[in-house]
């Protein structure tokens with residue numbers, strides 16, 4: 012949509028409403044009218060200042076795309092997000108103008124909604140100014156400056172002091188496809204309720220029950236929800252995120268996944284003991300390379316993985332494979348599936364590394380789409396349960412994934428595949444591991460996979476700023492405070508590494524302690540009732556209540572924050588006397604300065620060409636609204652410029668992690684199908700015998716297959 016039309020429509024809507032609320036002195040709701048008029052004037056002011064910036068962005072943003080058929084980069088995204096915020100305001104304004112004198116018109120509610128979007132608009136204006144600084148600062152056409160240094164540090168500081176709560180209350184997920192918003196709301200409310208009870212309880216069931224009780228007030232009060240979410244994302248420790256994200260491992264959610272995704276005949280875990288492997292060298296099959304088992308941090312240890320296969324295939328019920336299974340009785344026996352016709356081995360094999368920020372999740376939480384892949388591609392899927400950070404920082408996960416890859420090549424006959432073609436697939440952190448495992452295969456001299464499908468991968472694990480990364484301010488799934496915690500954990504800056512302990516998540520405690528549950532329930536109920544009886548509790552009271560709580564919880568950290576906190580120095584000077592809204596609680600974002608994050612096996616975007624040359628075709632499926640979008644665009648360009656086969660597909664309107672949400676909307680389902688199509692491409696089409704540079708005809712084969720909309 013032409014942005015000029017949007018700005019013009021907004022101007023008209025504001026004028027119409029101002030005329031209504033200023034002019035009609037008979038309107039019953041005087042104070043609300045005042046609020047609305049103030050808010051509409053602010054919206055007009057923001058919008059008038061934003062129009063010229065948007066025109067600058069639209070004039071240059073195509074220079075940052077991967078190619079003309081693949082429009083997508085952080086600058087485009089910022090304009091798109093802004094446009095979506097403006098459209099929400101226009102719709103709200105039109106609704107108010109047309110129904111303000113209806114008997115059912117809720118003036119208070121509508122004023123609060125408009126105010127929330129006005130706050131969001133103000134913060135987006137700040138993001139656009141920051142992005143404009145990036146355009147001016149970076150080399151022309153470059154999304155990152157990649158010099159590390161001052162600008163990124165100052166961006167992180169600025170980010171830390173900015174108000175973010177408006178993006179998690181009434182406006183939550185406004186940028187995403189409408190079908191996903193109820194789900195995101197549920198996730199955010201569950202997260203906050205869980206965050207409030209986190210640390211108070213020891214009983215998993217008690218925690219779950221209490222969370223359920225406290226969720227009521229967050230459903231009723233979006234402002235409180237936003238403020239609490241901001242507090243949680245900035246201040247709760249990594250253990251909280253690990254525990255919350257691992258909810259996807261819970262029986263309820265995996266049970267749901269199993270119902271909505273395809274049933275499969277083979278689905279069990281394997282534990283491969285640490286033994287040295289020998290693999291033929293790619294350059295001379297008569298010679299071999301030695302691959303040691305993973306050793307980093309605590310010495311040799313086994314590697315866990317899960318085999319998923321839609322059909323039972325030869326080898327998968329062999330005694331040899333079942334010796335790697337720890338389940339008793341064995342997961343598959345010939346007699347347990349007498350009606351199943353065993354299929355021959357598939358020529359294809361998918362090796363999968365899951366996402367979860369390197370700190371959470373397992374193959375089990377990603378089963379929903381893996382089952383579909385196995386069916387749709389007629390291939391077994393081997394998903395690796397690598398050790399997680401902070402207990403197992405880099406390079407443990409990489410070593411385990413590489414070892415699993417090598418073991419799978421040697422033992423493909425047991426996995427139900429002849430491994431004529433092997434595809435590495437992964438999402439997010441798993442996308443990173445696909446690339447780095449392939450780099451390891453190249454440097455070891457063994458067979459590289461036949462292709463990589465990386466969905467919204469994390470390719471640059473430094474805090475270098477890019478326009479898409481500014482979205483961490485508004486993203487409910489990947490806020491900056493949480494991303495940096497994952498990054499620090501993987502870089503080994505979070506805590507002392509050690510071998511994986513027995514799972515201590517609250518869920519593992521489920522059912523352990525019903526006596527505690529009773530007291531939890533009573534306490535939860537009384538807290539909840541108390542919050543409603545509190546005489547101070549008005550709409551503004553809720554804010555002060557939450558900020559009171561915030562200041563309590565930050566007491567220790569915040570005492571010195573206004574004097575010695577580095578967040579206070581070096582703030583940006585915005586044009587036209589503009590100031591973004593500031594947060595009441597400063598974020599304590601301390602990205603690690605460890606050199607590990609610049610290691611090419613951590614941040615493959617920084618890898619020298621000789622480590623990337625020889626990578627198989629890389630198919631990246633990214634989302635336009637993902638904070639990590641620019642990683643994908645820049646990496647795809649780098650590979651293309653080196654003459655490596657690469658494709659980039661940018662899907663619209665979806666959050667990071669869309670594969671995990673594939674059953675929640677049509678759009679996520681379509682995006683998941685694109686990932687399947689890319690793997691099909693890897694399996695069905697021959698690998699180019701030479702790189703596209705030397706072999707011009709093939710270049711076309713690896714151009715972006717489907718342009719984003």
Ligand SMILES: CCCCCCCC/C=C\CCCCCCCC(=O)O[C@H]1CC[C@@]2(C)C(=CC[C@H]3[C@@H]4CC[C@H]([C@H](C)CCCC(C)C)[C@@]4(C)CC[C@@H]32)C1
Pocket residue numbers: 166167170197198201255256257258259264366367368369438439440441469471472473474475476477480481483488489491494495497498667668669671
């Ligand atoms: C301004 C300065 C900019 C600087 C920017 C610096 C950025 C730092 C750069 C790189 C650091 C990279 C670190 C690694 C990144 C890895 C990203 C990465 O792997 O991110 C994944 C983390 C898990 C998750 C959030 C995700 C996807 C899906 C999510 C899941 C969806 C549903 C799941 C719920 C728990 C289900 C329960 C619902 C119920 C109703 C209770 C939920 C939310 C679990 C978490 C995942 C993305």
